[in-house]
Amino acid sequence: xxxxxxxxxxxxxxxxxxxxxxxxxxxxxxxxxxxxxxxxxxxxxxxxxxxxxxxxxxxxxxxxxxxxxxxxxxxxxxxxxxxxxxxxxxxxxxxxxxxxxxxxxxxxxxxxxxxxxxxxxxxxxxxxxxxxxxxxxxxxxxxxxxxxxxxxxxxxxxxxxxxxxxxxxxxxxxxxxxxxxxxxxxxxxxxxxxxxxxxxxxxxxxxxxxxxxxxxxxxxxxxxxxxxxxxxxxxxxxxxxxxxxxxxxxxxx
Numbered sequence: 001x002x003x004x005x006x007x008x009x010x011x012x013x014x015x016x017x018x019x020x021x022x023x024x025x026x027x028x029x030x031x032x033x034x035x036x037x038x039x040x041x042x043x044x045x046x047x048x049x050x051x052x053x054x055x056x057x058x059x060x061x062x063x064x065x066x067x068x069x070x071x072x073x074x075x076x077x078x079x080x081x082x083x084x085x086x087x088x089x090x091x092x093x094x095x096x097x098x099x100x101x102x103x104x105x106x107x108x109x110x111x112x113x114x115x116x117x118x119x120x121x122x123x124x125x126x127x128x129x130x131x132x133x134x135x136x137x138x139x140x141x142x143x144x145x146x147x148x149x150x151x152x153x154x155x156x157x158x159x160x161x162x163x164x165x166x167x168x169x170x171x172x173x174x175x176x177x178x179x180x181x182x183x184x185x186x187x188x189x190x191x192x193x194x195x196x197x198x199x200x201x202x203x204x205x206x207x208x209x210x211x212x213x214x215x216x217x218x219x220x221x222x223x224x225x226x227x228x229x230x231x232x233x234x235x236x237x238x239x240x241x242x243x244x245x246x247x248x249x250x251x252x253x
Contacts, residue, residue, distance in 0.1 A: 062181070062207075063214040064247060072246040073220075073227050081242065082228045084110050088165055091132050098129045111161045123150030124158065131166035138166050140201055144194050154188040156197040168235050171208055173201050176248035177241055181207035205237075211244070212236050 064072070076082055088107055090097065097103040104125065108114055113124070127146050131138040143159040160173035171177075178185035183203045188196055211217065217240070224239045225232045231239075 063211060063216045064220065064243070066216070066219060068247055069216070069220040069223060069243060071250060072243045073223050075246040075250055076242055077227055079246075081110075081246070082231050085242070086231060089168075091128070091165065092135075095129060095132060098125050098132075107165075111158070113158060117151065119151045120147075120153065123147055124162065126150075128162050128165060131162060135167040138163055140170075141194055141198060144197055154193050154197070156188060156200060157185070159197075160201060164238070168233075168238055171201075171205050171237050172241055172245075173204055174241070174245055176245045177208075178204055180244050180248050183207070208237050208240050208244075211240050 084106060088103075088110060091103070104121070108116075113121075116124075124147065127143055131143065140159060140163055143162055144154070144156065147153065147155055147159060156173055157175065160170070163170040164172045173185075175185045178200070181204060183200055185200070217236070220243060221236060221239055224243065
């Protein structure tokens with residue numbers, strides 16, 4: 001299998017090899033060519049491998065055009081989304097914000113925590129304060145369970161936003177971003193729900209990591225940094241998350 005663009009060629013080879021190895025096949029890369037190192041697989045196995053190649057190509061090719069990225073960045077600017085995000089993150093330096101009505105109002109509006117029970121808000125902001133006090137110890141699984149224990153509700157989306165507020169290396173599991181990558185964002189099942197939630201979160205995290213390897217990404221990042229110099233310090237995963245979120249939002253009526 002050859003690709004003119006070395007980035008896509010090697011990415012597809014790596015992606016397909018990982019899938020093929022699960023079936024007991026072994027492949028080696030030689031000058032951008034996938035070579036099988038044992039007997040040819042059976043026809044049914046070749047069908048599976050062919051599907052794996054197609055899926056890998058579709059995954060690697062998933063990106064935004066320059067026009068789409070520019071429109072998404074402009075949408076972020078018009079919404080004031082980046083400045084709001086930076087303000088919400090200042091709770092890391094000012095813990096008292098967790099109990100201030102203005103902060104909670106802006107947080108609830110930005111992250112869609114409207115019309116929840118007082119029990120939920122009490123548990124959520126207590127967990128947020130714990131997370132910003134010790135971000136190195138905060139985990140998604142722990143937050144999911146903490147909120148569930150307090151109000152018997154399963155909240156992957158809200159807990160991911162809580163985690164991302166405590167530190168920048170966490171992605172936000174948002175409905176827009178999940179939709180873009182084809183990851184399920186519906187209600188969590190009653191059984192084994194924490195593991196399901198973590199798997200969904202990890203899937204989005206993996207998709208964003210791949211998105212960042214696209215040759216178009218450096219231009220998107222430069223566009224973001226030029227528009228929001230105050231947010232240049234954000235890691236690429238957060239910038240990509242914001243751009244994709246805005247892009248999907250623009251596609252909706």
